[in-house]
Amino acid sequence: MLDVETIVKAGTALGLGKYTFLCHPRYVMENEYYCRAANSVIPAHSLRKCRFCPLLGGYTQGEQSGQPICCYYDFHAGDGNFYTPHAEKERIDALIEQCGVPEFPHFIRPGEPGKLVEKALQYAAVAHKGAKRKGSDLPYIFHPIEAAMIAWGLTDDEEVVAGAALHDVVEDTVYTVDDIRAVFGDKVAALVASESEDKRRDIAPEHSWQTRKEEALEQLKHASRNVKLISLSDKLSNMRDMKFDFDEIKDELWERFNQRDPAAHAWYYRSVRDICKADFKETPAWQEYARLIDEVFEKY
Numbered sequence: 001m002l003d004v005e006t007i008v009k010a011g012t013a014l015g016l017g018k019y020t021f022l023c024h025p026r027y028v029m030e031n032e033y034y035c036r037a038a039n040s041v042i043p044a045h046s047l048r049k050c051r052f053c054p055l056l057g058g059y060t061q062g063e064q065s066g067q068p069i070c071c072y073y074d075f076h077a078g079d080g081n082f083y084t085p086h087a088e089k090e091r092i093d094a095l096i097e098q099c100g101v102p103e104f105p106h107f108i109r110p111g112e113p114g115k116l117v118e119k120a121l122q123y124a125a126v127a128h129k130g131a132k133r134k135g136s137d138l139p140y141i142f143h144p145i146e147a148a149m150i151a152w153g154l155t156d157d158e159e160v161v162a163g164a165a166l167h168d169v170v171e172d173t174v175y176t177v178d179d180i181r182a183v184f185g186d187k188v189a190a191l192v193a194s195e196s197e198d199k200r201r202d203i204a205p206e207h208s209w210q211t212r213k214e215e216a217l218e219q220l221k222h223a224s225r226n227v228k229l230i231s232l233s234d235k236l237s238n239m240r241d242m243k244f245d246f247d248e249i250k251d252e253l254w255e256r257f258n259q260r261d262p263a264a265h266a267w268y269y270r271s272v273r274d275i276c277k278a279d280f281k282e283t284p285a286w287q288e289y290a291r292l293i294d295e296v297f298e299k300y
Contacts, residue, residue, distance in 0.1 A: 028067060034085035036072045036105055038139035039092060039125070041085040046138055048244065052146040052237075054107045054121070072105040103129060104141070113158065116184070117148060120162035123183065127166075127173040133241065135256025143237055144168060150233035150285055157226070159184075163191030164230045170196040194219070194227045195234065209259040213268050220275050232276045235269060236285055239292040246296050266297035 032041050037053050050056055050068035059066035095101040104125035108114040124144045131140035144165050151164035162184055169175050170192055177196070181189035220231055245253050254260045273290055280286035 029085060032085050034088040034092075035139070036070060036092065037125075037145060038141050039089065039096070039103055040139045041089050042139065043137060046142075049138070049142045049146065052142075052149050054117075054145070054149060055105065072107065113156075116158040117152065117161045117165060120165035120184065120188075121145060121148060124165050124169060127169045127175050131172070135253075136241070136245075138241075140168075140172075143234075143241075146237040146240070147230070147233040150236055151229060154229050154233070154280070154283060154285055155226070159187045160191065160226045160229060162188050163195070163226070164233045166192050167195040167230055167234055191226060191230060194223060195230055210264070213264075217268070217271050217275065220272065225279050228276050228279055231272060232280055232285060232289065235272050236289045236292075239269065239289055239296065242296050243292050262297065263300040266293070266300040269293050269297070 028044060028047070030044070032043055033047065034041050035046070037055055047068055050070065053068075053070075055070050055072050057069040057071035059068055061067075092101070096103060102122045102125075104118075104122040106118060108118045121141075121144065125141050128140040128144065132138060133140055133143060144167065147167060148161050148165035151161045155161065166180060166184070166188065169180065170177050177189050177193045180192050220228060223231075242253065251262065254262050254265070257265070259265065270293060273286070273293055276286060276289075
C-alpha cells in the first residue's frame with residue numbers, strides 16, 4: 001500500500017488538481033478492488049483492464065510489475081481516510097445520488113479536447129449499468145471504454161470515438177438511436193446505428209447468429225472508414241478478452257456464447273480482419289487484432 005503522503009506527491013506531480021487522488025494503490029485488497037470507471041468492486045485479476053482506461057495515470061513500480069495508478073476527481077481527496085473497496089463504492093454511490101456526481105467520472109480537464117468522449121462514456125456507463133460481459137464477472141462498461149480508447153488511438157475525431165463508446169447502447173440497452181441523436185447529434189447516431197445488429201428477438205439467438213453476422217459483414221464491406229474503425233476497435237477489444245480467457249480455460253470458452261462452434265467465430269473475426277485490412281493494416285491495432293486471431297483460432 002502507498003501512504004497518503006506518497007499519493008499526494010504523485011497527484012501533484014501529475015498536475016491533476018487538489019480534487020484528484022490515486023485509488024488503486026489504496027484500495028486493492030487481497031482478492032478485489034474498487035474500480036471508479038465501473039463503479040464496482042471487482043476481482044483483482046481485472047486490473048489488467050486498467051491499461052485501456054482513460055483514468056490510468058501510470059504505474060506504481062513500472063508497467064509490467066506495478067499496480068495501476070487510477071486518477072479521478074474525488075470530493076474527499078486528502079482526507080486521510082482509508083476505505084475498503086465496498087466502503088468506497090458505498091461512498092461514491094452516495095455522491096452520485098446526492099451530489100450529481102456522474103456514474104463514470106470526469107477525466108478531461110476544462111479546456112482540453114475530449115469532452116464529447118467523456119460525455120459518451122458517462123452515457124454508456126448509465127446505459128450499461130449492472131450489465132456484465134458474457135460469461136464473465138467483468139462489468140460491461142469495460143468493453144465500451146476499451147473500444148473507445150482503441151478508436152482514439154486511430155483517429156482524433158471525437159464523434160467517431162464517442163460512437164465507439166456508445167456502439168453497443170442501442171443493441172443491448174433500452175436506449176434508441178433517437179436517444180443517441182438527441183444527445184450527441186446525427187453523425188454519432190448514424191455511427192452507432194451502423195454498429196447495431198437486428199437482434200431478431202423473436203428467434204433464439206443461437207439460430208439467428210449466422211444470419212446476423214452475414215448481414216453485419218455485408219454492411220461492413222460497403223461502410224465508411226469511420227464505421228470500419230469502430231468495428232475494428234470493438235472486435236480488437238473482444239479478441240483481447242478471448243485471448244485472456246482462452247489461455248485460462250481453452251475450449252471451455254466457447255460454451256459461454258450463443259454460437260458454440262469456434263470455427264464460426266474464427267470465420268467471423270477473420271472476415272472483419274480482411275475487410276478492415278486495406279484501411280488499417282499499417283496500424284498497431286489491426287496488427288494486434290490479426291495476431292490475436294492467429295493465436296486464439298490456430299486450430300480453426
